[in-house]
Amino acid sequence: MGPLPTYNLLGDGPLVLMLHGSGGSFRSFAPQVETLASQGYRAAAWNMPGYGLSAPVEPYGFKGLAERCIGLIEGLSGNAAGVPAGCTLVGQGMGGMVALEVALRRPELVHQLVLSATAPAVTPGDGYARHIDEALALIDAATSQDALAETLVPSVVGPDALAAGVRLATHCLAQVNLSVWRRALLAMRGFDRRAALAELHPPTLLVSGDADRVAPLSGWPVLARARLARLPGVGHLPNLEAPDAFDAQLLDFLSEARPPVWH
Numbered sequence: 001m002g003p004l005p006t007y008n009l010l011g012d013g014p015l016v017l018m019l020h021g022s023g024g025s026f027r028s029f030a031p032q033v034e035t036l037a038s039q040g041y042r043a044a045a046w047n048m049p050g051y052g053l054s055a056p057v058e059p060y061g062f063k064g065l066a067e068r069c070i071g072l073i074e075g076l077s078g079n080a081a082g083v084p085a086g087c088t089l090v091g092q093g094m095g096g097m098v099a100l101e102v103a104l105r106r107p108e109l110v111h112q113l114v115l116s117a118t119a120p121a122v123t124p125g126d127g128y129a130r131h132i133d134e135a136l137a138l139i140d141a142a143t144s145q146d147a148l149a150e151t152l153v154p155s156v157v158g159p160d161a162l163a164a165g166v167r168l169a170t171h172c173l174a175q176v177n178l179s180v181w182r183r184a185l186l187a188m189r190g191f192d193r194r195a196a197l198a199e200l201h202p203p204t205l206l207v208s209g210d211a212d213r214v215a216p217l218s219g220w221p222v223l224a225r226a227r228l229a230r231l232p233g234v235g236h237l238p239n240l241e242a243p244d245a246f247d248a249q250l251l252d253f254l255s256e257a258r259p260p261v262w263h
Contacts, residue, residue, distance in 0.1 A: 021093025
């Protein structure tokens with residue numbers, strides 16, 4: 001499966017692994033790592049392959065990304081006998097697509113699934129496709145990564161976004177390697193898992209900001225084991241725009257069926 005991605009880890013208890021979007025990093029889930037660790041969870045946030053010090057995958061696509069994520073889950077959650085215990089998987093944006101891919105490929109590893117500001121498919125003309133086109137155009141025209149981040153992030157957040165969260169999102173995007181980001185954006189263009197959603201078994205939380213023009217909740221069909229959380233005044237980065245509201249929804253969902261701990 002290749003080298004394990006780099007990650008941040010805090011706390012002890014059931015494993016919750018968080019996967020950032022195409023413009024983020026492990027720091028994108030910094031508020032949630034602290035909150036979850038304080039509530040008795042083992043909170044981990046990865047750097048997606050090609051981000052930070054994580055080695056990229058070749059070719060850059062969801063199969064390779066899912067394989068690296070599976071390797072990380074097994075590495076972090078296995079017991080002494082090497083039996084993987086699995087985790088709760090939380091994904092935002094592209095990270096939500098990776099999380100969905102993992103849950104469909106290895107359902108025994110995913111006890112609960114949280115999909116935030118993401119979509120089951122990217123189709124021509126939808127919000128995600130337009131966002132990808134806009135981001136690619138910004139990459140082509142960029143004079144600096146700081147300027148690119150300062151242009152893009154305000155365009156995807158909602159009117160009530162926490163200023164500190166917007167600053168952190170801007171910082172994370174400014175650190176992303178632009179060639180890797182381009183490849184991530186292009187990979188999303190071909191993502192479509194709608195036909196497999198009937199096979200999705202873990203209890204699922206869908207989090208959506210009501211001001212998200214990239215991945216509105218209307219892009220999802222009804223899922224049998226899913227609950228919905230709509231956050232008012234929030235755009236495409238719920239966990240950073242409204243961390244308290246996001247964390248409250250996350251903790252409530254986790255408490256419904258607390259995953260096992262392996263010792």
